Each structure stands twice: as structure tokens, then as C-alpha cells.
Amino acid sequence: MSPLSHDSPIRHYSHCLPFGAQLTGVAPGKPHTRFRFWAPSCSAVQIVFETADGSAAASAPLDMTPSxxxxxxxxxxxxxxxxxxYRIDGQQLVPDPASRFQPQGVHGPSQVVDARAFAWRHANWQGRPWEETVLYELHVGALGGYAGVMNRLPALAELGVTAIELMPLNDFPGERGWGYDVVLPYAPHAAYGTPDELKALIDAAHGHGLQVLLDVVYNHFxxxxxxxxxYAKPFFKAGKRTPxxxxxxxERPEVRDFYSDNALYWLNEYRFDGLRLDAVHAIDNPxxxxxxxxxxxxxxxxxxxVHLVLENEHNEANLLESHFTAQWNDDAxxxxxxxxxxxxxxxxxxxxEHPIAQLARVLGEGFAYQGEPSPVHDGRPRGEPSAHLSPTSFVMFLQNHDQIGNRAFGDRLRTLANDDDALRAATALLLLSxxxxxxxxxxxYGSTxxxxxxxxxxxDLADAVREGRRREFKAFAAFTDATRREQIPDPNDVRTFENSSPPVQSPEQSSNAPLDGDRLDWMHFYKSALAVRARLLMPRLRHARALGATVLADDRHDGGGDGNTPRRAALIARWRLDDGEIYTIALNLGHECVRLERAPEGMVVFETPPRARDLTDNGVLPERACVAWLTGDVPDYALHHDAREVRREEPHA
Structure with missing residues (x-):
């Protein structure tokens, strides 16, 4: 999608909150704000106004009327x-739980915000259909705040990404963090920029044809x-804790409304195109x-x-039937x-035990666990049948913030796999499923x-988090030794954040560190696969249906090859697309060739390694390979090569 023109009508958006500080008049000389605060555990509340230096304003505290x-x-x-x-019961000063902004952080005062002050340039933006989505998860702080992310937008659009997903922005303590320790869900984190700068990022993304999704945390504080x-003890469920x-x-209407309005606030006032709801299994209220x-x-x-995406350990397929757009597919x-x-x-x-068989079920039916007992859930059943759902009901990934960052040293998959050819094959499946x-x-960029x-x-909290994290890994074989556990990075050390932050400029923008051959190869690999996806898959995915997947070989790890990849682990999966054409992917992550009963019908539209189709035409699926076929008329611009050939045959613009 080409960038939108800038001549669409200027619009101003505000979501009228039924609580917090809501401007009701901004006429010159006649500003007016309504304040509403739920404090059922208090007998008296006052509003205390402050100056920027933290001292009390000249005006006396304002008594609030109990309702x-x-x-x-x-x-x-x-x-x-x-x-x-707010001053509760004449003593403690607290921020507004529905604060729109905390310029001095979560321990400072809340700020009255005029949400309608920002002028949106791309007011005609209506989003994109879900089947056109290619998500790119990022951490705003690690990329230099809203301005840093904005600098990345052209390169992401050129790559073939169609949506950026921001890790949580809801205000949390300190300047740096993942954002899941949210304490003020309505206030965007001040260390990244102002509310208007966040809106400018979203507006700019829309101008590049990019959706913007936000990760929100509704399961804990x-x-x-x-x-x-x-001041509001009933907000919490007595005697029950999450991790x-x-x-x-x-069960309380005030709690339900607080978060329902939060979702609408981000979608309507900030014009986010969707939300990813973190760990809804911890909410435990379908x-x-x-x-x-x-x-x-x-x-x-x-x-x-507008798209609503779940993270849900329970694999509740029923929530995806009509209410939610998709779920992060941890099973994949x-x-x-x-x-x-x-x-x-x-x-x-x-x-x-049999990961290739479970992957076949993922491709053919959605979830790997659909009610079977899970050994990591004390043998309890996990999941619900999901074969009736569209394949677009599932978000597939090889890496995300959890799967990298929850490791002791934050290792990227490329470091762990130590097999670029197998990783390319898995990446092709990711991008073309x-x-x-x-x-x-x-x-x-093949980042490590x-x-x-x-x-x-x-x-004390810093000490507890550092030691608790190191204690977490004690059960893992690599960390039974206390000396080894001491080497796990301290989360509170600023160097841990710095080590996790890419250069502010993307490699395409940087004159100091331009793309070397390796990073260029990886980037072209992603770009070529996503070009195939955009041209051949996206227009045909709205009503696509899986036709099943078959395991071709299932040999467990035997120490052969590089010691990580299995000797043979191969499958073939098929889907019927909107126009009735059959789309087929064959994958082999092992280090030995696998026989195909017969080559799938249709034209090869992507292959890795190069010239893999020379073997598949003869009934052999090469090692560390992924090949995709499409029946019917395939445009002459369809790609069927991997990154090592892309630079000699760039896709058409």
C-alpha cells in the first residue's frame, strides 16, 4: 500500500472518559475540568493542585463530593x-488511576490533557484487513522513543511489514522497562515522549500504510x-493472586468498565488499529x-x-470464533x-517427543494442544479443538520479546540454532504460512x-527482582552452579538495557554501520518472501482453509549433523485459498533428504535453498529446505528464489 496523501481533512479525536480528569471547556479564559475518582475504601478525597517544581499551587485543595x-x-x-x-482521607497523595499523562513519572502528579489539541493528518485512514497483516513487534524505548521508531517506518514498509506492534506503553516505574509492570494504564510512558508525540508516530505510520497495535496489560498491576x-480495595479479588x-x-462493574474504557481510549483517542491483550489466562474471566x-x-x-489479539495459555478456541481476531500461537x-x-x-x-507431528497439527488445525493432557500443566488437559478456525486466527512467530527476553541471557534464535540454513527454512515457513x-x-537482519x-x-525491590530472576533459572541444567547464575545480567543495571537496544538508526539509514553482506542477505531473504506473501497470498487469505498436513519423516535428535537439528523432520501442508487454488508448503528441518511421494502440483513460488525444486521435481525434499507451490495462474513476477539470488533478480516495485 502506498503512503496516504496529506490532503485528507484534519481531525481531532478524544475519548470522553467517565472517570479521571475530563476537560469540559477549553474556551480562552474559561477552561473547565471534571474530576471523577473511585475510592470506596475512603471517607474523604481532595484534589491538590501542584506546580511543576512539586510544590502546592496557590489554590487551596478542592474537596470532592461523595457520590x-x-x-x-x-x-x-x-x-x-x-x-x-488526590489526597485520600486527609493524608496520602496519590496520582489519578486514569491519568492521561505523568510528566514526572508514576510517583509524580497527574496532568490535565486536552486530547483534541492534536491534529490528525491521515484522518481517512480506516486500517487494513487482518489477512494483510505482517506484524513487527518492537520496544519503543530500545529504539529511541517515539521519534526513533518514526525513523524506522520507511524501512519497515519497504521490507513488507504492514503493522507494528508496540510493547506496553502504559506508565510503569522508572525510565526503562518492558512495560508489563504497568501501574497507570491510561498514561503513555513519559520517558518515550509526550502523548502528542505518540499520536504523531501513529499518524506517520498510517501515512506509510502501516497499522499500529498496542500490547496492553489487563491482568495485574x-x-x-x-x-x-x-483507596479501592474491592478492585482486587480477596485471596487470589496471579504470578x-x-x-x-x-466481577465488579467498576473494574470491567475501567478496562473496557481503556481499550476504547487507545483505539479511539490514539487511533491504534488493534490491541494485543497480554496473558488473558491470568484474568480467568472469559x-x-x-x-x-x-x-x-x-x-x-x-x-x-480494528483487531483484538489474545495471548492465552488456555488455547480457548471459542474466543476466536466471533469475538477476537487471533491468538499468539505459542504452540507453533x-x-x-x-x-x-x-x-x-x-x-x-x-x-x-514428536515436534514435527505437533507442527503438522499446528499447520493443519491451529493449536497443537486441543484438550490433550500437557506435561507442563501437571497432566491437565490444555486447549480446545481449533481445526474449524481460519489459519489467520493464529499469529505465528519464531521470536518475540518473551521467547528471547525470558532466557537468562536474552539469546536470539540465530545464536541458539547455530544453523543458518535450517533457520532460513523455518523463517520461510513463518513468512509464507x-x-x-x-x-x-x-x-x-539476522540479528544476534x-x-x-x-x-x-x-x-529492596531491585534486589528482589535481580535475585528472583537468578533463582528462576536454578532448575535448568546450565544454571545449577551458583557462580553461573551470578553471571545472569542484573535487570536494573543500565547496561542491560543498553545491550538490548539496537542503534537508533536502522542499518539502511546509518553511514557508520551500513549493511554488511550477511545482514544484507538476511534482509533480502525476508523482503523476497514477504513480496510473495503480499502478491500471492494476501489477496486470497480472507476465507482460506487448511486442508491438513502430513508428516513425511519424524526422526528424533540422534547427535548427527550439528547436534541440534533432527536427522529428519519433514512435513507437507496444504490450504485452499479464496479463489479455490491449492497452496502447498513442504518443510524439512533435518540434515538428510526426505522422499516425496510425488511433487506437488503447481508452480514453485518460493524455495530455500536455491534450486531446491530441481530435487522436488524428482520426488526429493532436500535437507534444511522449505518449498512453496501454488496451483493456477501465477503472475510472472512471482518469486521462487531465496536471499542469495534476490539481489540478482529484485522483485518489481
Missing amino acids: HNGWFEAQAPCAPGALYR GPDGNWLGQ WGDALDF DWLRELADHVRARVEPGRH HHTLHVMLTGESEGYYRAFA PQIPLLFMEEE QPFQFFTAFEG
Whole structure:
């Protein structure tokens, strides 16, 4: 999609919040703001206005009027930019839980924001259909804030990415962090830029034809900077905890509304094109998830493409039937990771026996676990039948923030696999499967730079996080030795963040570190596969259906080859596309050739390694290979080569 023109009508957007600080008048000399605060555990609340240096403003604290069910309300003649906090029961000062901005961080005052001040240039943008999506997950802070990400947009659009997915921006303590320790869900993190600078990034992405999705955390609050337990104890479910803290009580309408409005706020005021809901299995309330999806669908403008994506360990296929667009498919990642690395500890135990058979089920039916007992869930059943779902209901990935950053040293897959040919074959499957592909930042350059877990906690909490993380790995064979565990990077050390941050400029932009041959090869490989996807798959995916997958060879790891990849692990999968044509992918991640009963019908549209089709035409699938065929009329610009030939035959613009 070409960039949008800049002559669309200028628009201003605001989502009217039923709580927090909502401007109700901005006429010169007559600014007015309504404040609404839920504090059922308090008897009295005041608004205290502050100056930028942290001192109290000249005006006296404003008493809020108690209303029904624990609500407090007030009106004040204050303008955009005003700083305020709530004083609860005459003592503790706390930020607004629905603060639109915290210029001094989560421990500072909240700021009144005029959401309609930003002028959107691409107001005609309606998003893109989900089947056109190629996701690119990134960390805004690691790329230099909103301005740094904006600099990357042209290169991402040129690569073939159609959507960027931002790790959480909801305000968390400290300048750096992954964002999952959110404490103020409505305030974009100040260290990355202002609210208007975030909107400028989204507007610019839309101008390049890129969707923007946001990762949101609705399952817990972080351990530092959250005061809800002091003034709103019913927000939490008594006696129940998640792995990250006290569970939230989604049976309460105030809690449900707080997060439903948060979703609409990001989608309508910031014009995000979708949300990825983190770890919804920890919410443990499918009814509220359905309510949230219905709420969103009913209150975004007609005609907009808005996508809701789940991370859900429970593999609840029923949520994907009508309410949610797709789910991150951990099963796909785990099967491929086991075959590429030979790892079998932790959750990889559940995929260690016959990963190629599980991958065949993933390609043919969606989930690998559809109700079978899982060894990492104490033998309990996991998942629901998913074969009836569209392949686009699943987001496939080889790397993401979790699968890299939750490792002790943040190792990239290329470092772990140590087999570029096998990794290319798996990457071709990722980019050309009818499931929706997700890339992690810098993956397209074959990056080996780690992405480590980083925070900016202080004092006892910093010590607890550092030692707790090292304790986590004690059960793994490589870390039984205490000296080895001491080498795990300290999340709070600024060097951990710096080691995880790519150069602010992309390699295409940098004159100091231009693309070398290796990185150029990887980039062209991704670009060529995504060109095939854009031209041959995207237009035919809306109603595509899997026709099943067959295992061609399933030999376990035997120490042969490089010691990681299996001797033979091959399959063939087929899909019927919208126009009735048959699309076929054959994959072999082993280090021996595999017999094909007969070569699939149609034209080869992509192959790795080069000239793999010379063997497949004769009934042989080469080692470390991925080949894709399409029946019917294939345009003459279809590509059927890998990166090592792309530079001699660039795709047409």
C-alpha cells in the first residue's frame, strides 16, 4: 500500500472518559475540568493542585463530593497542563488511576490533557484487513522513543511489514522497562515522549500504510507505584493472586468498565488499529473478555478495521470464533524451537517427543494442544479443538520479546540454532504460512544482539527482582552452579538495557554501520518472501482453509549433523485459498533428504535453498529446505528464489 496523501481533512479525536480528569471547556479564559475518582475504601478525597517544581499551587485543595458506590466528583476551573493529585482521607497523595499523562513519572502528579489539541493528518485512514497483516513487534524505548521508531517506518514498509506492534506503553516505574509492570494504564510512558508525540508516530505510520497495535496489560498491576489497594480495595479479588501480583476482580462493574474504557481510549483517542491483550489466562474471566470485544466492536466507527489479539495459555478456541481476531500461537513457536535448538527443558518438555507431528497439527488445525493432557500443566488437559478456525486466527512467530527476553541471557534464535540454513527454512515457513507472521525487531537482519529483561527498580525491590530472576533459572541444567547464575545480567543495571537496544538508526539509514553482506542477505531473504506473501497470498487469505498436513519423516535428535537439528523432520501442508487454488508448503528441518511421494502440483513460488525444486521435481525434499507451490495462474513476477539470488533478480516495485 502506498503512503496516504496529506490532503485528507484534519481531525481531532478524544475519548470522553467517565472517570479521571475530563476537560469540559477549553474556551480562552474559561477552561473547565471534571474530576471523577473511585475510592470506596475512603471517607474523604481532595484534589491538590501542584506546580511543576512539586510544590502546592496557590489554590487551596478542592474537596470532592461523595457520590454513590464510592465515587467522588468535583469541577475545577483548570486548563490543560494543570498538575494534580488526590489526597485520600486527609493524608496520602496519590496520582489519578486514569491519568492521561505523568510528566514526572508514576510517583509524580497527574496532568490535565486536552486530547483534541492534536491534529490528525491521515484522518481517512480506516486500517487494513487482518489477512494483510505482517506484524513487527518492537520496544519503543530500545529504539529511541517515539521519534526513533518514526525513523524506522520507511524501512519497515519497504521490507513488507504492514503493522507494528508496540510493547506496553502504559506508565510503569522508572525510565526503562518492558512495560508489563504497568501501574497507570491510561498514561503513555513519559520517558518515550509526550502523548502528542505518540499520536504523531501513529499518524506517520498510517501515512506509510502501516497499522499500529498496542500490547496492553489487563491482568495485574506492577509492584511499585500502584495505590489502588489503599483507596479501592474491592478492585482486587480477596485471596487470589496471579504470578505477578493480586488478582483483579472482574466481577465488579467498576473494574470491567475501567478496562473496557481503556481499550476504547487507545483505539479511539490514539487511533491504534488493534490491541494485543497480554496473558488473558491470568484474568480467568472469559465472559468479561467477550463483553470487552462486544463493547469495542459497538463503539468504534463503522468501517474501521480494528483487531483484538489474545495471548492465552488456555488455547480457548471459542474466543476466536466471533469475538477476537487471533491468538499468539505459542504452540507453533515451541515446536519449531525444539527442532531448531534441541532444547527440551521448561515448557519445551511438552513439545520434545514428536515436534514435527505437533507442527503438522499446528499447520493443519491451529493449536497443537486441543484438550490433550500437557506435561507442563501437571497432566491437565490444555486447549480446545481449533481445526474449524481460519489459519489467520493464529499469529505465528519464531521470536518475540518473551521467547528471547525470558532466557537468562536474552539469546536470539540465530545464536541458539547455530544453523543458518535450517533457520532460513523455518523463517520461510513463518513468512509464507497462511497464519499471520510476527517478527521481532531487528530479526530481518539476522540479528544476534540479545534482548534481555531490563527494569529500573530501586532499593529492596531491585534486589528482589535481580535475585528472583537468578533463582528462576536454578532448575535448568546450565544454571545449577551458583557462580553461573551470578553471571545472569542484573535487570536494573543500565547496561542491560543498553545491550538490548539496537542503534537508533536502522542499518539502511546509518553511514557508520551500513549493511554488511550477511545482514544484507538476511534482509533480502525476508523482503523476497514477504513480496510473495503480499502478491500471492494476501489477496486470497480472507476465507482460506487448511486442508491438513502430513508428516513425511519424524526422526528424533540422534547427535548427527550439528547436534541440534533432527536427522529428519519433514512435513507437507496444504490450504485452499479464496479463489479455490491449492497452496502447498513442504518443510524439512533435518540434515538428510526426505522422499516425496510425488511433487506437488503447481508452480514453485518460493524455495530455500536455491534450486531446491530441481530435487522436488524428482520426488526429493532436500535437507534444511522449505518449498512453496501454488496451483493456477501465477503472475510472472512471482518469486521462487531465496536471499542469495534476490539481489540478482529484485522483485518489481
